[in-house]
Amino acid sequence: MEVRPDPEATAPELDPVPEVDIAAIEAAALVPSISEIAEVEETRGLLLSAHGVMKRFGGLVAVHDINFDIPEGSIVSLIGPNGAGKTTFFNIIAGIYDPTGGRIAIRGRTMVARPIRPWLEPVLWVAPAAIVGILTALVIVPTGSEVLEFIGAALGLGLLILMLLAAIARPDWYQHLLLRLGIFRSARPNDIVRAGIGRTFQNIRLFQNMTALENVLVGMHIKLKANMFDAMFSTPRNRREEIESRAKAEELLTLVGLTGVGGEIAKNLPYGDQRRLEVARALASGPSLLLLDEPTAGMNPRETSDMMALINKLRKDLGLTVLLIEHDMKVVMGISDRVTVLDHGERIAEGSPEEVRHDPKVIEAYLGTPAS
Amino acid sequence: MSGRLQAIRGGGMGGLRASLRTFSGHHRSLTIIGGMAIVGAVLPILAVLPPLSVFQGQNVWVNGFANAGVFVLLAIGLNIVVGLAGLLDLGYAAFFAIGAYTYAYAASPYSGQHLPFLPMLLVGAFVAATFGVLLGAPTLRLRGDYLAIVTLGFGEIVPIVFLNANQYTNGTNGIGGIYKPEIPGIEFSLLNPWPFYVLMLVLVTTSMLLIYRLQESRVGRAWMAIREDELAAASNGINTVTTKLLAFALGASTAGFAGVFQASKLTSVDPGQFQSTVSFSILVMVVLGGMGNIWGVALGAFVVYTIQVVLLKQLNSFFESLNVPILSDINFVTYQFLLLGLALVFMMLFRPEGLFPSQRRRRELHSADTAAAEADSAAALAETV
Numbered sequence: 001m002e003v004r005p006d007p008e009a010t011a012p013e014l015d016p017v018p019e020v021d022i023a024a025i026e027a028a029a030l031v032p033s034i035s036e037i038a039e040v041e042e043t044r045g046l047l048l049s050a051h052g053v054m055k056r057f058g059g060l061v062a063v064h065d066i067n068f069d070i071p072e073g074s075i076v077s078l079i080g081p082n083g084a085g086k087t088t089f090f091n092i093i094a095g096i097y098d099p100t101g102g103r104i105a106i107r108g109r110t111m112v113a114r115p116i117r118p119w120l121e122p123v124l125w126v127a128p129a130a131i132v133g134i135l136t137a138l139v140i141v142p143t144g145s146e147v148l149e150f151i152g153a154a155l156g157l158g159l160l161i162l163m164l165l166a167a168i169a170r171p172d173w174y175q176h177l178l179l180r181l182g183i184f185r186s187a188r189p190n191d192i193v194r195a196g197i198g199r200t201f202q203n204i205r206l207f208q209n210m211t212a213l214e215n216v217l218v219g220m221h222i223k224l225k226a227n228m229f230d231a232m233f234s235t236p237r238n239r240r241e242e243i244e245s246r247a248k249a250e251e252l253l254t255l256v257g258l259t260g261v262g263g264e265i266a267k268n269l270p271y272g273d274q275r276r277l278e279v280a281r282a283l284a285s286g287p288s289l290l291l292l293d294e295p296t297a298g299m300n301p302r303e304t305s306d307m308m309a310l311i312n313k314l315r316k317d318l319g320l321t322v323l324l325i326e327h328d329m330k331v332v333m334g335i336s337d338r339v340t341v342l343d344h345g346e347r348i349a350e351g352s353p354e355e356v357r358h359d360p361k362v363i364e365a366y367l368g369t370p371a372s
Numbered sequence: 373m374s375g376r377l378q379a380i381r382g383g384g385m386g387g388l389r390a391s392l393r394t395f396s397g398h399h400r401s402l403t404i405i406g407g408m409a410i411v412g413a414v415l416p417i418l419a420v421l422p423p424l425s426v427f428q429g430q431n432v433w434v435n436g437f438a439n440a441g442v443f444v445l446l447a448i449g450l451n452i453v454v455g456l457a458g459l460l461d462l463g464y465a466a467f468f469a470i471g472a473y474t475y476a477y478a479a480s481p482y483s484g485q486h487l488p489f490l491p492m493l494l495v496g497a498f499v500a501a502t503f504g505v506l507l508g509a510p511t512l513r514l515r516g517d518y519l520a521i522v523t524l525g526f527g528e529i530v531p532i533v534f535l536n537a538n539q540y541t542n543g544t545n546g547i548g549g550i551y552k553p554e555i556p557g558i559e560f561s562l563l564n565p566w567p568f569y570v571l572m573l574v575l576v577t578t579s580m581l582l583i584y585r586l587q588e589s590r591v592g593r594a595w596m597a598i599r600e601d602e603l604a605a606a607s608n609g610i611n612t613v614t615t616k617l618l619a620f621a622l623g624a625s626t627a628g629f630a631g632v633f634q635a636s637k638l639t640s641v642d643p644g645q646f647q648s649t650v651s652f653s654i655l656v657m658v659v660l661g662g663m664g665n666i667w668g669v670a671l672g673a674f675v676v677y678t679i680q681v682v683l684l685k686q687l688n689s690f691f692e693s694l695n696v697p698i699l700s701d702i703n704f705v706t707y708q709f710l711l712l713g714l715a716l717v718f719m720m721l722f723r724p725e726g727l728f729p730s731q732r733r734r735r736e737l738h739s740a741d742t743a744a745a746e747a748d749s750a751a752a753l754a755e756t757v
Contacts (some may be wrong), residue, residue, distance in 0.1 A: 094607060164509075168613050193609035201607075207600040210593075217590075218597045222609035224590045228618065231589030232582040234401065238589065285609050 030054075030065075032103045032113050038179045043108040047072045047289050047321050048093070048197075053102035055088055055345075062088040064345040065102070070289065075315060075322045077332045077353075080342035081365055086325045087202055089342070090293055093323075094199050095192040106195045116184040124181065125167055129160035194222055198287035200278040202294050202325070206266040212277050213262035216249040219284030249284065255317075256280040256310060272303040279310065289321045290314065296328050304328060308335055333357065341365065400588070401581055407667075408577040416569075427686035435565035438637065440677040441572035442630045445579055447657040447673035448666055449626025454655070455663035455730075456587060457619035458599030460520040463507075463527020464654055467624040469646035470503050471496040471631020473534060476547040476641045489553035493575075493632050500628025501621040508620035512613055515602075527651045535643040546642025553636045560636075568637055575633060576670070579626055584666050586622070595619055649709070653680070656712055660719055662726025671728060680708050 030052035041049075050068040054061070063085040070076050078086050091097050092112060093104055103113035136152030166174040170191065178185065187195070198219075207215050224245055230238035253262055256276040261269065266277060275295055282290060292311070296304040308331055314320045326332045332339060333353040341349040341356055343365040349356050356362055395403070418424055419433035446468060453461045474496040478487040487495075511522045534541045541547065552560040553571065560567050586592050594615045597605040606612050635641050653676065661672020684704040691699040704711075719726070 096603070096607075168617070169611070188611075189603075189606040190609050190611050193607065199607055201604065205601050205604040205607075207597050207604065209600060210596060214593060214596075218593050218605070218610070219608045221590060221594060221597075226590050228586065228591055228622075231586050231591055234585055242589070281608060 030103075031101050032110070034116055034179065034182045034184060037103065037110040037113055037116070037184050039110075041105060041108045045072050046070065046108075048104065048106050048323075050089075050093070050104045051102050053089065053092060053104060054100045055085075055092055055097060056100045062345050063092065063099075063342075066342070066345075066347050068340060068347070070321060070323055071337075072288075073315070073319060073321055074337040075311065075324060075335050077324045077326055077336040077339045078342060079326060079329075079332055079339060079356075080348075083344075084342040084365075085345040086342055087293060088345075090199070090291055090323075090325060093192070094197065094291060095187045095189040098186045106192075106197065111187040111192065111195060113184060113186055115186055117182060118185060120181065120183050121167070121178070121185065124178070124183070125163040126160065128163060129156040132156040132159060190222075193285050193287070196286075196288040197291060198282035198285050198289070199291035200275075200282050200293055200295060202297065204271075204274050204278055206274055206277060206281070208265075208267040210266060211262065212253060212258060212264050212266055212269065212280075213246065213249050215266050215277055215281050216252055216262075216284045217245060219281035220245055220249065222285050252280045252283055253277075255283070255313075257306065272299055272306075275299070275303075275307065276310070279314075283314070283318075287320070289323065291323050293325045294327060295324070296326065296331055304331060307331075311335055400584065404581050404584060405577060408573060408580065412570075412573040427683070427690065431565055433682075434569050436678065436682045438565055438568040438572045439681065440674050441569075441576050442634050442637075443654065443657060443677040444576050444670045444673040445630035445633070446627055446654045447661065447669045448576075448579060448583055449623045449630070450654050450658050451663065451666065451669045452583060452586075452595075452626070453619050453623035454658055455665075455669065456592060456599065457595040457616060459616060459619060460516065460523070461620075461623065462520050462524040462651055462655065463530070463648070464523075464623070464627060465646045465648065465650035466507075466527045466530035467500040467504060467627035468631045468634070468650065469530050469534060469641075469643075470624075471500045471628030472635040472641045472645070473541070473547070473631075474499045474628065475632040475635040476550050479551040479636070480547050481549045482542060482547045486551060489551075489632075489636060490555065493629055496632035497625035497628040500631065501625035504620040504622075504624025505617055507624075508617045512616055524648070524651075527648050531643040531646045534646075541643075544642065544644075546640055546644075548640040550635050550639045550641065552639060562639075572633065575629065579629065580666055580670065583622075583626070587666070591615070591618065653677075653712070656716055660715065660726055662729035664730035665726075665728055668726055668728030668730070672726065676712070680712070684708055684711075 032051075046069050048068075048070040050066055053063060053066045053068070055063040066085075066089060068089075078089065080086055088097065092099050095112060099112060099114055101114060103110045105111065132152060133156045136149065136156065140148045140152050170185075170188075207218060210218070224241055226235075226238040226241050229235075230241075250262055253259065256279050258273055258276055258280065261273065266274065269277060279290075279292070279295065295311070296307050299307065311322055311324070312335055315322060324332070324336065336353050339349075339351065339353050339356040340347060341359070341362050343361075348361045348365060349359040351359070415437050416430060416434055419430045419437075424433060446464065449467075450461065450464050453459050453464070475489075475492050477483045478485055478492050478495070479489070507523070507526050511519055514522060534546075535543060537543075552562075553567075554560070555571075558567050558571075587595075594605065594610045597608065597610060598612055598615055602612055605615075634645075638645075654673070657673040657676045658669050659672075660676060661670065662668030684707075687704045688702075691702070694700065
C-alpha cells in the first residue's frame with residue numbers, strides 16, 4: 001500500500017489561525033436583552049446598524065463583534081481575504097443565520113438577534129385555546145347548555161387556528177405580542193425582504209429552469225397582491241396586475257442591460273448576464289438596501305466595468321443604498337464611500353477607500369507581514 | 373437544427389399547428405374548456421369503433437371512463453404537490469380516503485345523514501385540505517427522501533385507522549349504501565353511466581382550469597421557485613411555509629374532491645380502496661404523463677388507469693376466447709404492477725421527462741444535451757476564431 005505523505009504535515013505554514021478562546025468570546029458576546037430589542041432606536045440617517053454581531057459555528061468563530069453602520073444612500077463595501085467572514089455576516093443580515101450574539105437593526109428596529117425564549121412560542125399558540133377549553137369545562141359544562149358548549153369549543157378551536165396562522169404569517173400584532181411576553185424570534189429571509197433589503201448570491205442562485213422574466217416576476221412576489229382566489233377565478237385585479245408586473249419586469253431587465261432576453265431560460269444566459277439578472281431579480285422587490293455578494297466575481301474587465309456602472313446608476317437613479325462584498329480592489333476603490341475590512345471574523349479597519357488602502361493592518365492581512 | 377427538421381416534417385400542417393398554438397397561448401382557459409369538450413365527445417364515439425368495441429359495449433366503456441376521471445383528478449392534484457412545488461408525496465391516497473369517508477358520513481344509512489351532493493364536494497375538499505395542512509405543517513422542514521418517508525407513513529396510517537376504528541367506520545366492510553348524487557333534473561343510477569361521465573367531465577374540466585390558472589400566477593411561480601431553489605425563493609420574499617402548505621392543501625383538496633365523487637359513484641367505501649398501491653399508481657401516472665404539465669398528467673392518468681383496470685381484464689377474456697395455448701393461461705391482471713414497473717423503467721431510460729412533459733421539465737432533464745450543444749458551439753467558435 002502506498003503511503004501518502006500527510007498534506008497537513010508537509011504543507012508550508014500558511015497564515016495560521018490565531019488561537020481563540022471560544023469560552024471567553026462567548027462570555028463577552030453581547031446578547032441583547034428583550035428591552036434592548038423592543039426599543040426603537042433613533043436612526044440618525046442609518047438604514048442598517050449592526051451592534052456587536054457574532055456568529056460561531058461549533059468551534060469556529062466566523063464573525064466576531066462586528067459593529068457596522070450603513071448610512072442611507074451610500075455604497076459601503078466589505079472586503080477581506082477568503083474566509084474572513086464576509087459572506088457569513090451577509091447571511092446574518094439576510095436572515096439566513098441567527099447570530100450567536102449582537103443584533104442588527106433595520107431603520108432603528110431590531111430585526112435580527114439571537115432568539116430569546118423561543119421555546120415559549122408554542123406555549124403561546126396553545127395557551128388561548130387551552131384557557132377557553134378549561135373555562136368551558138369548568139363554567140359552561142355544569143350549566144348543561146349545549147349551545148354554550150358548542151360556542152366554547154368553536155372559540156377554542158378558532159383561537160388555536162388563529163394563533164397557528166399568525167405564527168406562519170407573523171403579522172405586526174403577533175410580533176408585538178411576542179415582545180411583550182419576552183420572546184424574540186429573529187426575522188426570516190422573507191421578512192428581511194419585506195423590510196426592504198434585497199440580495200444577490202456569491203454563487204449565482206437563479207431559478208435555473210425559469211425564464212429571465214419569470215425570475216424577475218418571482219422577485220416581485222411581495223409587491224404583488226393577487227392571492228390564490230384571484231388567480232383561480234382570473235379576477236380583473238389579477239389580470240391587471242399580471243400585465244403591469246410583466247411590463248415592470250421588462251423595465252427592470254432593460255435597466256440592468258438585459259433588453260429582450262426575457263424569454264430566455266436563465267441557465268442558458270451567459271455568465272455575466274446571469275449576474276445582471278440576479279441584480280434585476282433583487283431589485284424587483286423594490287428594496288432600499290441592496291446586498292451584492294461579489295457581483296463581479298469571474299467577470300472579464302469589460303463586464304466588470306459594466307457592473308460598476310450599473311451599481312453607480314442604481315444609486316443615482318433609484319436612490320439605492322448598496323452593501324458590496326468584493327474582491328476586485330478596482331471595483332471597491334472605484335465606487336465605495338466607505339470600506340470595512342474583515343479578517344478572521346474581526347473588523348480590522350474602516351474608513352474611506354483611501355484610508356483603508358494605506359492602513360498597515362489591511363496590507364498585512366492581504367500580503368502578510370514583511371520579512372524582517 | 374431540430375427545429376428546422378420539425379418544420380419540414382410538419383409540412384402543410386405546420387401553419388395550422390402554429391396558429392393553433394398561438395390561439396391556445398392567448399386563450400388558455402378557452403383551450404382547456406374546448407379541449408375537454410372535444411375529448412368528452414370523442415371518447416364515447418371511440419368506444420363504439422373497432423379497436424375498443426371488440427372488448428366491451430359502449431356503456432361499459434363510458435363507465436370505465438368515468439372511473440378513470442377519478443384518477444385524472446387525483447393525478448392533477450398530486451401534480452401540484454410533486455410536479456409544481458417539488459414535494460414528493462407518497463401517501464396521497466390518504467386524502468382520497470378522507471374525501472370519500474367524509475361523503476360516506478354525510479350521506480349514507482350508516483350515519484343516518486343525507487346531505488346534498490354538490491355542497492359536499494366542497495366540504496370533502498375542505499376536510500381533505502385541512503388534513504393536508506395538518507400533515508404539511510410538521511413536515512415542512514423535511515426535504516426529499518425524508519418528506520417521502522413521512523408522507524408514506526401518513527398514507528399507511530389513514531387506511532389503517534379507518535380499518536381499526538371499527539366502532540365508527542365499520543372496519544373492513546366499510547360503509548355501504550352511500551346515496552348517489554342528487555342533482556335536480558338528472559337521475560343517477562347504477563345502470564346508466566352517462567350522468568356520472570358528464571359530471572366527471574365537468575369536475576375534471578373545472579379542476580384543470582383552476583389549477584392551470586393558479587400555475588400561471590404569482591402563486592404558481594412561487595411554487596416553482598421553491599422547487600428550483602428554496603433558499604433563493606425565501607431570499608426573494610416568498611414565505612416558504614405558507615406556500616408549501618398551500619400546495620399541500622390544494623393537492624389534498626383535489627383528492628378530497630375525487631374521493632367524494634368516488635364514494636357517491638361506487639356507493640360504498642372500505643379501507644381496501646385506499647391502499648398505498650393507489651398512492652403509487654397515482655405517482656406513476658404523474659411521472660409517466662409528464663410532471664408539471666397538466667395535460668400530460670391527465671393523459672397519463674387516463675391511459676394508465678384504462679390499461680390497468682379495463683384493458684388487462686379484457687385481454688384475459690380476449691385470449692381465453694381465442695384459446696391460444698400459453699397466452700390464455702396468463703392472468704394479465706395479476707401482472708399489472710409488473711407491467712407498470714417495466715413501463716416506468718423504460719420511461720426513465722428513454723424519456724425521463726414523461727410522455728408529455730412541461731417545457732421546463734424537459735429542460736431540466738436534458739441539461740446534459742444543452743451543455744453538450746454549448747460545448748459544440750464553443751468549439752465551433754474556437755475554430756472560426
